[in-house]
Every structure is written in structure tokens, then in C-alpha cells.
Amino acid sequence: MNTKRNDFVARCGVFIRIALATGLLLLIPLAAMQFTSEVNWDMTDFIVMGFLLFGTGSTFVLVSRKAPRNYRLAIGAAFTLALLYVWAELAAGVFTNLGS
Template sequence: MMTQKQKTHAIYALPLVVLCIPLLGNLTSDEVNWSASDFLIAGVLLFSTAFLVNLVRTKVKKQSHRILICVFVLIVFALIWVELAVGIFGSPFAGS
């Protein structure tokens, strides 16, 4: 069984692992072309999501509320990520 400290470390290590994927793509392929600002934006988005999930995990006591809020945070994260990646909504936020 994982302790609370180990769970917190795992939550904050996950964004680093996810950011390693495009970094390896940048180093090994010409098809992945992320700039430093791309890594910065992705890092801020991933770590803020991890922070919010950890905050909800520690502060919300009722399990059903905790799950619901975490799912909402992850849906918002996914929508922002998709908008930045492909501009699904066509907003100026995505550069459309």
C-alpha cells in the first residue's frame, strides 16, 4: 500500500514522465518540433492539473465528491490541451 507521501510524489512525477515523451520525439525525429515555449506551456498545464488533483485529494473528504471534482479537473485539462493542439473550438487562444 502506498503512503500519502508516495502518492503525492507519484502525482507530481507523472507530468515529468509525460513531458519526456515529446522531448524524446524532439531528439530523435524531425516530425516532432516543440519549442521551449511549447514545453513551458505543457509543463504549466500538466503541473497545475497535478496540483489541483493533489489539492482535491487532500482537502475533500467525501470520496464521491473527490472523484467528481477530479474528473471535472481532468476534463477541463483535456479540453484545454486539445484546443491548444488542434484548435477544436477555433478560438484565438489556439492561434486560429
């Protein structure tokens, strides 16, 4: 019975690391807001970016566990490009007018 618990913790440990990395990345705009008025995020921006970072990282982990090992780099690149595209759209509306 103890091995089931250890297996569960080991499998979920990666999601704890993703959550910690998301929190650390969100500290960057929070710190920037303290020093300059050019960065002006509200609570919604932090929530959306946190969801975007955590969701992308978690989805990558789940998909890469099912995919063959030699496809993980391509999957990671696809998820990174998708994250950057959505981020650019939400920030400035590069291709559409979602961000502006």
C-alpha cells in the same frame, strides 16, 4: 518536533510524485523530437505543458483533500476533461483560435 517534520514531508510527498510524473510525461515529446520532425516543440511548449500538468495534478490533490471521499472520482473526471480541453485549445484551437 520530529513528527511535525514527518507530517510535512508526508503531505508534500504527493507533490514530489506529481512533479516526477510531469517530468516523465514531458520526456515523451522530447524523445519523439529526436526521431521525427513532425513533433516540433520549443522551450515555451515544454514550460506551458509542464505548468498545465503539474498545476492540474496539484489542484486536484488540494481540492480532493477538502471534498468528501465519494466525490473524488467526479472531481478527477472534471479535472481530466478540463486538462484535455485546454490542451486541445492550445494545440489546435478546436473550439476557438487560441492554438492556431
